Amino acid sequence: MSKFQRMRDLMELKKFDSQDELVEQIVKIVSDIISKKPDAVLCFACGETPRPVMDKLFEVRKNGEIDFSRVRLLGLDEWIGVGRGTVGSCSQMLYDDFFSPMKFRTDQINIFDGLSKNLDVDIKNINQIVEELGIDFVLLGIGMNGHIGLNEPGFNPDEKAHVVELSDMTKKVMAKYFDQEINLQQGITLGFSQLLSAQKIILMATGERKAKIVKEIVNSEPNNSLPASMFKQSEHESFFFIDEAAGAKL
Template structure:
């Protein structure tokens, strides 16, 4: 486990973009696991700059973590739409393949199986993650047990309230999502988790220095051999001194 603490999200985003670039440069057919949300926008902005400077993505495959149930790809708050607006439409060379779960599939159980098969056939080289205020990764919410495979999850009230800022009203926030399971996340060769802001400090500290427990899903990352936590000073503020001498 590595912890990197930056002065600003912009600086952190540049660092994450360079980690993604190294995978693309050194893997024959690189697979990037991508995330959504405001936290990763600085990462995608920096990554777009690298692409503008000549980074070739034509051999790259991208696989997203999750999608809301009930939102079509053209809905302004869907994760399909987020990826187009914040990354894909700005790239001079597009990834060879880009995948996001289908939240409006007629059979969500079959969609989950399809997505698991996709992940199995495209092992992820670098998985980018955010973290929820309750410690969730992807949409794997705190629970007495965590599902290993892609599944439909009911979102916690805490997550619904946190995501309400992206919708006109909290009533419009979907209550379910399709999410990659914890097993698939942990099978990625490299994991980079990004967190900014004071409201993430408790979840970061519990995940990094607390015990491994299913009611803090991000604590499962302690079981992985190659994880980098990319933080700002606020999100790192509750870490013990031996991990970050702030």
């Protein structure tokens, strides 16, 4: 049984008794969106937090419950200097965890290339896609410093896709993704204005290690020092899904 609570401003907090229950609810939401709009534009963060959702969506596809053949996929972010061939890159995780198992075609996928020689063109292309098609759904994890995508504390909330300097916290945490030592200083990410424009937004936090930052987000006023808090100003449907462990300090 989930517990529902309206956070200050516009983001709704939903606390679930288990991660499995949380994942089931997200999958239901995604399925409903695609049923109503088969060519929906979906944006998924990569990494450990959203992986169970991707696994469950694969089960849904395998069982033939939802037709994913017309959806469009947007990448959220990428480290500059690595690509799909590097274990730990965002593109590698998205392909291995989601795109390949789901058998998405290349024409359905629009992600950043961290090895691009012309990032300005990549940024322009992604911005054009978002401007023309919009974003119907975005699933986001939360960094230990509250960053969203690679929108770090102190970010400009009006920006579109852009290159960012990685914070010390992010550089420390990102090391767990790679099977080799890699010195990365920059990333590329969708901008906050684009994420806020999504028709439905879900922030997802699971596990005890996220309990501290979850408490900070819930108790803070919207401010760009804590990027995740800015979703309290969203004009669209915005939810903060947490499990029992992530909500332990509330």
